[in-house]
Amino acid sequence: MDTDVVIAGAGPAGLTLACELAMVGVRTVLLEREPRKPGFCRGFNLNARSLDAFDRRGIADRFIAEGHKVPVTSFGGLPAPLDIGSLGWEHPYTLGIAQTRVEEILEEHAAELGVDIRRGQAVHGFTQDDSGVTVNGEIRARYLVGCDGSRSAVRKLAGIDFPGTPTTRYVMLGDVETDLVPGKHLGGVFVIPRPGYVRVVVADPVFDRAEPITLAQLNSTVDEALGRHVEMAEPRWLTRFGNAARQAAQYRSGRVLLAGDAAHIHPPAGAQGVNLAIADAMNLGWKLAAAVRGWASPELLDTYHRERHAAGARVLLHTQAQALLAGDGIGPLRDLFAELSELDGVGRYLAELATGVETRYEMGEFATHPWLGRMAPDIPIAIDGCPTSVAKLLRGGSGLLLDFGGLDHPPLDRVDVVRAEPLDTESMDEGQVAAMLVRPDGHVAWLATADGRAEPGPLAAALSRWFGLVPA
Numbered sequence: 167m168d169t170d171v172v173i174a175g176a177g178p179a180g181l182t183l184a185c186e187l188a189m190v191g192v193r194t195v196l197l198e199r200e201p202r203k204p205g206f207c208r209g210f211n212l213n214a215r216s217l218d219a220f221d222r223r224g225i226a227d228r229f230i231a232e233g234h235k236v237p238v239t240s241f242g243g244l245p246a247p248l249d250i251g252s253l254g255w256e257h258p259y260t261l262g263i264a265q266t267r268v269e270e271i272l273e274e275h276a277a278e279l280g281v282d283i284r285r286g287q288a289v290h291g292f293t294q295d296d297s298g299v300t301v302n303g304e305i306r307a308r309y310l311v312g313c314d315g316s317r318s319a320v321r322k323l324a325g326i327d328f329p330g331t332p333t334t335r336y337v338m339l340g341d342v343e344t345d346l347v348p349g350k351h352l353g354g355v356f357v358i359p360r361p362g363y364v365r366v367v368v369a370d371p372v373f374d375r376a377e378p379i380t381l382a383q384l385n386s387t388v389d390e391a392l393g394r395h396v397e398m399a400e401p402r403w404l405t406r407f408g409n410a411a412r413q414a415a416q417y418r419s420g421r422v423l424l425a426g427d428a429a430h431i432h433p434p435a436g437a438q439g440v441n442l443a444i445a446d447a448m449n450l451g452w453k454l455a456a457a458v459r460g461w462a463s464p465e466l467l468d469t470y471h472r473e474r475h476a477a478g479a480r481v482l483l484h485t486q487a488q489a490l491l492a493g494d495g496i497g498p499l500r501d502l503f504a505e506l507s508e509l510d511g512v513g514r515y516l517a518e519l520a521t522g523v524e525t526r527y528e529m530g531e532f533a534t535h536p537w538l539g540r541m542a543p544d545i546p547i548a549i550d551g552c553p554t555s556v557a558k559l560l561r562g563g564s565g566l567l568l569d570f571g572g573l574d575h576p577p578l579d580r581v582d583v584v585r586a587e588p589l590d591t592e593s594m595d596e597g598q599v600a601a602m603l604v605r606p607d608g609h610v611a612w613l614a615t616a617d618g619r620a621e622p623g624p625l626a627a628a629l630s631r632w633f634g635l636v637p638a
């Protein structure tokens with residue numbers, strides 16, 4: 167084998183996945199079609215879930231140092247912003263940071279970890295057999311992952327269906343200089359402040375995807391929407407995007423997998439795509455590493471499709487709902503929704519949905535504890551009197567069996583067995599959690615309570631399912 171994994175595409179999905187693999191010593195080649203980075207920036211945020219995930223790798227501070235913290239989020243353009251600053255989250259804000267900068271930081275980290283990044287090389291073909299994949303007729307690897315965006319060549323070459331709903335409406339986007347006041351939503355025109363310029367977004371009445379848009383077209387469309395002439399100049403980026411919502415029928419076809427936009431597209435409402443791509447990669451990385459190392463149970467890699475397809479479907483659901491809420495002709499429904507969003511608990515529910523914090527993987531029918539399947543809370547703990555936290559213990563990329571007393575488990579391969587003292591029993595479900603097994607992606611896979619219950623079953627079954635550990 168030339169390498170273990172080939173990744174197509176150096177966007178947020180491909181770069182995060184490359185870091186996850188290289189961190190645990192999996193040889194990774196990252197092929198990126200474009201010789202240089204683009205001169206425009208699509209996204210501008212990292213949500214709380216992405217920051218939690220990066221904190222479990224020790225790199226969240228690199229992003230936080232460069233972004234600005236916004237302690238509210240929005241849902242479908244409802245008038246009242248949703249407060250996230252008071253919800254007690256680990257990162258109780260959305261981080262404003264350019265996607266281009268996120269990618270640069272990830273690329274620097276990937277280089278530190280030894281990822282072989284090859285720019286100007288598109289994946290244009292592959293064959294797969296029982297032992298591996300041959301990419302572009304020349305690179306032999308165990309697995310290929312398509313992180314190559316919404317028009318994914320890997321998805322098409324693998325013959326994976328991409329069902330969903332087609333675009334029914336396009337909007338025009340222009341990064342320009344203008345006399346419009348940023349931060350305003352005026353008569354169907356969104357004016358979003360950006361560093362050194364303004365992003366103008368307006369419904370596209372022409373609906374002709376084939377024709378690239380011009381500054382004159384954008385300008386006249388905005389003039390018409392506002393009923394006055396607006397000055398616009400210096401276009402940095404002009405594009406149009408639609409409201410299609412599609413999801414790959416399978417995220418895995420043998421030795422070929424999909425992540426990020428290659429696996430799902432949705433309306434841009436709520437600024438989800440970068441964050442969803444990172445979440446896919448965090449879920450896939452350790453499972454793929456396990457498959458490469460040969461210790462994964464036969465089903466482990468299939469749980470990637472099961473877990474992330476379900477999470478992606480949630481995002482398609484709420485971004486489509488948000489796009490409808492922000493659209494025309496549903497005034498009474500929007501007013502009612504706005505009232506509902508201010509009810510106790512509903513705002514939190516929507517904020518958790520919109521930021522991915524609610525993500526919970528299915529752990530089986532006997533998983534009733536609220537922590538099971540969710541990102542393990544970063545509770546403060548001490549080991550031999552030294553303060554630390556759950557997030558810090560996950561930074562090496564291993565699993566974690568955290569024992570708060572009495573389990574006395576012998577050491578394990580692939581899982582760090584740690585005896586710890588909670589420093590704040592309230593944060594541990596009021597002292598009810600006696601032990602928990604945390605996957606490398608930070609999600610709780612097994613849990614024992616102080617009254618002797620073990621969910622979703624015996625610890626040995628969880629160690630076998632997630633870490634391929636068979637009792638001696």
Ligand SMILES: Cc1cc2nc3c(=O)[nH]c(=O)nc-3n(C[C@H](O)[C@H](O)[C@H](O)COP(=O)(O)OP(=O)(O)OC[C@H]3O[C@@H](n4cnc5c(N)ncnc54)[C@H](O)[C@@H]3O)c2cc1C
Nearest residue numbers: 175177178179199209210288289315426427437438439440
């Ligand atoms: C106008 C706009 C605004 C957005 N704003 C936000 C936002 O605020 N927040 C947010 O979270 N998301 C936002 N998004 C969505 C976000 O940009 C995407 O969801 C995100 O980039 C997906 O990441 P990815 O890694 O899956 O794919 P991409 O970022 O698309 O990366 C795919 C990479 O693969 C490369 N590639 C393509 N084909 C090949 C091939 N055959 N071989 C090798 N390489 C290939 C491409 O050059 C590219 O570098 C926005 C999108 C748009 C269009």
